[in-house]
Amino acid sequence: MKSCDHRCDVLIIGSGAAGLSLALRLAPSYRVIVASKGALNEGSTFYAQGGIAAVFDQADSIESHIEDTLTAGAGLCDRSAVTFIASNARHCVQWLINNGVSFDKNAGGVSGQPYHLTREGGHSHRRILHSADATGHAVETTLVSLALSQPNIQLLERFNAVDIITSDKAGLPGSRRAVGAWLWNRQLERVETCSARSVILATGGAAKVYQYTTNPDVASGDGIAMAWRAGCRVANMEFNQFHPTCLFHPQARNFLLSEALRGEGALLKRPDGSRFMADFDPRGELAPRDVVAQAIDYEMKRLGVDCMYLDISHKSADFIRGHFPTIYHKLISLGLDLTSEPIPIVPAAHYTCGGAVVDNQGQTDVAGLYAIGEVSYTGLHGANRLASNSLLECLVYGWSASQALISTLPHLSAPARLPPWDESRVDDSDERVIIQHNWHELRLFMWDYVGIVRSTKRLERAQRRIQLLQAEIAEYYANFRISNNLLELRNLAEVAELIIKSALQRKESRGLHYTLDYPQTLAHARPTVLTPDFKA
The missing domain is CATH 3.50.50.60 (FAD/NAD(P)-binding domain)
Incomplete structure (x- = not known):
């Protein structure tokens, strides 16, 4: 000690x-x-980019926010938790405002509502407070x-x-x-x-x-x-949200194109310019993210193409530049013009x-x-x-x-x-390439086998791979001094195993978890809870 x-x-x-x-x-x-x-x-x-959902409009209601959340959650939300969060949304956002966060306002206070509220997929009302496209x-x-x-x-x-x-x-x-x-x-x-x-x-x-x-x-x-x-x-x-519209560009692999674009009228299109979301959901581009991501993934695989396109060029250039200045300037720096052309997009892992x-x-x-x-x-x-x-x-x-x-x-x-950290039995590593190799292998097989569309065979393959990786990482962790990459690799491998275990336990398709072997949705929704084999 x-x-x-x-x-x-x-x-x-x-x-x-x-x-x-x-x-x-x-x-x-x-x-x-x-x-x-x-x-x-x-x-x-x-x-x-998008914003913060809270009921500020008199035409909106907390109950509507609750119901939209429950619908998007595909029957698996805890209603009491949703009610707790939606009911406390306004005063928590007001705390931000009181502490100096500036949200976009309506010119002249339209309909008595000072804040410009936008709408995003799955919401039945405009209730997203935002600061342009950089909230x-x-x-x-x-x-x-x-x-x-x-x-x-x-x-x-x-x-x-x-x-x-x-x-x-x-x-x-x-x-x-x-x-x-x-x-x-x-x-x-x-x-x-x-x-x-x-x-x-x-x-x-x-x-x-x-x-x-x-x-x-x-x-x-x-x-x-x-x-x-x-x-x-x-x-x-098992529920990993893939954002439908990540920019497809070699120089900006993790740049997000905000859902607020679709809330303001942006359309999803195939490479030939035709729209496709109506084939998958009556809500079209404003369907929840799981529906939109699966639709994009399906069309990409069906057509054998690298990406789909997001197009808001039918709106005025002043409107686009005014509402989405960050996105506009980022795209211009990459040689793309949001005001005049469709932008290439792909789904990407976004939220746990x-x-x-x-x-x-x-x-x-x-x-x-x-x-x-x-x-x-x-x-x-x-x-x-x-x-x-x-x-x-x-x-x-x-x-x-x-x-x-x-x-x-x-x-x-x-x-x-x-108790102090014990480094008495470890050495400096002379094989750091092992960390990089395991790092890339882990992220690749998770994308291939535990991505937007899954199957039992893919998940079992991923499970075998993660077990081997876990053994290698544990041995490496026990023998060498830690580094940022080693700490992150250890944690990512732990989390990957939890994702795979959870996905294998769910014998249905629901929300963000879609499996070819169990395409139906069960009548009764239950969360997947994992308990560690832990002894204090």
Whole structure:
């Protein structure tokens, strides 16, 4: 045991909308450390284009938001969780507004509604608040600026969380609970300890497990893997949302074309210019993402082509440039003009609908360990996420977790000493090429076998491959000093195995999980819950 390198009241792992909103709510009373794997804003929040769903229009209703979410979730949402989040949406978004986030407004306050609300797939009303087509940028930069000004918030950049430290590992008396974490300081290349009264996972999703993704490089499933290793249940890991419209271009492989484009009239077309969504769903381009992604995937395979096209050129150039300036300028830099031509698109892994099982305050199965945002399974998303509910979930759980922590933290203490990281039996690796080889193999077979369309044979093939990879990674992890790539590979392999196990258990097609062997949808929807073989 040694004295801790870092000590705080609350350790938050992750610096996106969930983590920073929680930190800011706790900062008036508690010392908070926010550990960010990369730069503070290098997460999915920063790149979110569309917006945040909340009922601000008098013609809309919370009940309508609930029903749209339940419909998009293909019968697998938890109604109580959906109701909880939709009912708390407005005051959590208003908190953002009060803290300086600027959302687009209507000229002259149309119909008494000051904010310009857009509509996205699966929504029956215009209820998406946005900041042009860079809402995440507006949210993240505002939250980072506020956090930097708070003396009670310490921000650690380029610190990878390695694992959660629980009281039994630390030899502390009493019931088992989270008391800190091991953090790898990437600049000094050493593992440090951080002790805390409570630990919060706000690490985002795991879309990097796939070869093609809209997510930034940091989305490697770290929090889900750490929660699983700590003894937490995970649920619905088979439901990986593929965004239908990722730009198909060699110089921008993860650039997203916002769903708000389709909300404002963009059409999906085949290479010959003909539309196809009406062949798959009466809602056309505004069908939920699982329907649209499967339709695009089907047409690409049927025609043997590399991509489909998204076309909004029938709208005025001023309208397009005014509503989608970020997308317009990015495409211009690549030689594409959104105002005058169809844009090549393909589906790409986008959002992890499952995660660590939590209650309405973000509490996991391990006392003192919380999970908020994309890392968690709340029951909101079901078998498919409704557009623009993701940032909303981050904000609502940043609020609700703060309420729970404010009531429990006074009764807890952070340990003064924690077990040090043991590197006495490891060496520096002279074969780092193994990590890169395993990394590419993992992402490729997940794309090929556990993608938009699945089969039992493909899943079983993936399961055999992941078991071999897991053995190699475990041996490598036991013998060599850690690195960023090794930590991410270890977590991605863990999450890939959970995805495959979950997919094999679901003997039906529902939402984002479509399998050729079980194309029907069962009458009764049940979440897939995995419980670790864990002994405290």
